[in-house]
Amino acid sequence: MARDGNGHRVYDAEAVRRLVFLTRMRRSGMPMRDLQHYISLSMPEGTRCRRGSMRWSNIATPSAAGSVS
Template sequence: MATEDLMSRVLHTLSEVDGPMSVEVIHQLVDVTGVEEPMTIAEVADLLDLSQHTLRYYERIGLIEVGRNSGGHRVYEPAAVRRLVFLTRMRLSGMAIRDLQHYVALVDAGEDTVPERLEMLLEHRDTVRRQIRELTLSLTATEYKIATYGGATGDGPSTGGAGPAAH
């Protein structure tokens, strides 16, 4: 699944970060600053680690507009690639397709919608932060149970070990 592959790449990139996470780290995940020429669907799929099917789906549901060349093949302009990077990052963070469709409609409606877009992103950030807290609690509970069974906690390998039955 493309999202799992992207998540693996993200986690690998983040594990190499020395210091606190920042917006710059996110930009490092997929650098499209050098994208100045139109790209084919295969090139975009490879760049973003998405399937061509996903790219066509995003186009079909209105998340992205893609032109065609004289042969009828899709041509992704740099602005479309940048939008896809954003969409991919938002999907990775758990934003629903319907919310992305609403957000894109707001963007396409113009600058008057900036306050509503900001509100959407603030709400999404709060949701992601809540999920991080919940996952941190779940990880702590799992680490506790691993320790109860004599296993090693943290990033180290498990020592195995028999222990009491699960509760």
């Protein structure tokens, strides 16, 4: 994962769009199991998410969903 001069992770525009989409789906009531299934279907062949790399509790927060348009 790329990091800036302060050690913060740097995300590309596609990753931010995906996070905003998933945040909105979670806030709409989509179950976690369905979100995880969607992610597995949308990932390129041969790639995997690191287990625990995404904190789902943070995805459901209003500040996360409203910070990116």
